[in-house]
Amino acid sequence: xxxxxxxxxxxxxxxxxxxxxxxxxxxxxxxxxxxxxxxxxxxxxxxxxxxxxxxxxxxxxxxxxxxxxxxxxxxxxxxxxxxxxxxxxxxxxxxxxxxxxxxxxxxxxxxxxxxxxxxxxxxxxxxxxxxxxxxxxxxxxxxxxxxxxxxxxxxxxxxxxxxxxxxxxxxxxxxxxxxxxxxxxxxxxxxxxxxxxxxxxxxxxxxxxxxxxxxxxxxxxxxxxxxx
Numbered sequence: 514x515x516x517x518x519x520x521x522x523x524x525x526x527x528x529x530x531x532x533x534x535x536x537x538x539x540x541x542x543x544x545x546x547x548x549x550x551x552x553x554x555x556x557x558x559x560x561x562x563x564x565x566x567x568x569x570x571x572x573x574x575x576x577x578x579x580x581x582x583x584x585x586x587x588x589x590x591x592x593x594x595x596x597x598x599x600x601x602x603x604x605x606x607x608x609x610x611x612x613x614x615x616x617x618x619x620x621x622x623x624x625x626x627x628x629x630x631x632x633x634x635x636x637x638x639x640x641x642x643x644x645x646x647x648x649x650x651x652x653x654x655x656x657x658x659x660x661x662x663x664x665x666x667x668x669x670x671x672x673x674x675x676x677x678x679x680x681x682x683x684x685x686x687x688x689x690x691x692x693x694x695x696x697x698x699x700x701x702x703x704x705x706x707x708x709x710x711x712x713x714x715x716x717x718x719x720x721x722x723x724x725x726x727x728x729x730x731x732x733x734x735x736x737x738x739x740x741x
Contacts, residue, residue, distance in 0.1 A: 533725040534650075537606065538714035540641045545607055548646050548718060550654070551600035551616060553591050558604070560587050562613035567636045573671050574633040576692075590618065596658045597621045599628070601650035603643055614638050617647040619655045619663060628655055630665040630697070632674070644677060645710050646718060652703050653722045663697040681705050 535549035551559070563571065564580050572578040593600035603615040615634035622629060630651075634643050655663070665683065667674045668691050675693065681702040683695035707719070 534721065536714075536718050536721055538646070538717055540643065540646075540714060541712055542641050544605070544638075544641070546614065546643070547604040547606055547611075548601065548650060548714075549604075550595075550650065551591060551593050551602045551618075553588075555602060555613070556587050556591050558602070558613040559590050559616070562602075562616065562633075562635065563587075565612065565635055566633060570633065570636055573668055573674070574631065590616070593618070595654060599651050599654040599658060599660075601647045601654075603634075603638075603647055615643045615647055617644065617651045619651050619660065621658075621660065622664075626659055626661040628660045628663055630663045639673065642710070642712070642714075645706065646714055648681075648702075648706055649710055649715060649718050650722065652699060652706060653719075656699055656703060661699055663699055663702065665695045665697070666692050667695070669693050680709060 535547060537545065537547050539545055560582070563575075563582055566574065568578050568580070571580070575582070589598075590600070592598060597620065599619045601617055602613055604611050605614045615632070615638060617630070617632040619628040619630050621627070632644050632647065652663075663683075665678060667678070669675070669688070670691065678695045678697070681697055682705050683697045683702070685693055686696045687694040707715075710719075
């Protein structure tokens with residue numbers, strides 16, 4: 514069993530809210546990881562993480578097998594404001610450089626209460642429950658931001674992701690060739706996800722989220738006034 518290590522200062526953001534929402538946890542398989550919201554400071558980790566995916570996993574995530582993504586894509590993936598875009602990532606605390614090993618995003622569709630869900634986990638970390646832990650943070654923040662439904666697309670061949678989507682109560686609503694579309698009621702997804710993460714890591718993240726209020730709890734109009 515691996516033992517927790519102190520969170521290095523380089524992983525901490527100056528924003529105390531993000532500090533409070535960084536959760537060092539152990540997976541059931543023993544690995545020590547840090548689960549936290551993604552921000553603009555994560556561009557290098559995001560870029561390296563995408564490159565570290567296998568060609569097939571990268572294709573399943575981005576519908577594109579290219580090893581590198583344009584800079585505007587990296588910027589968009591890291592530009593998570595908590596209202597239009599909620600994103601959580603995981604960092605391997607035991608490897609040199611503490612690389613990114615997974616990310617989950619929910620991106621709002623316009624000004625609606627729907628958001629598009631997307632996720633990716635490095636191949637060596639598949640089957641360890643990491644995506645479910647990241648979804649715990651994303652779904653909690655999306656609910657606070659007023660998101661009521663999630664949608665997602667995946668390839669029919671991606672059995673693991675389709676099984677996860679069904680486990681969250683996702684309904685297959687459309688198929689276009691090899692691509693299957695799902696729709697989720699976020700309250701149902703949150704309830705089912707809690708049942709899928711009944712372990713020490715899931716309990717720690719839920720407890721921490723209950724005790725900390727993210728900046729995105731502010732209404733969009735309030736954030737807009739603060740930014741001008």
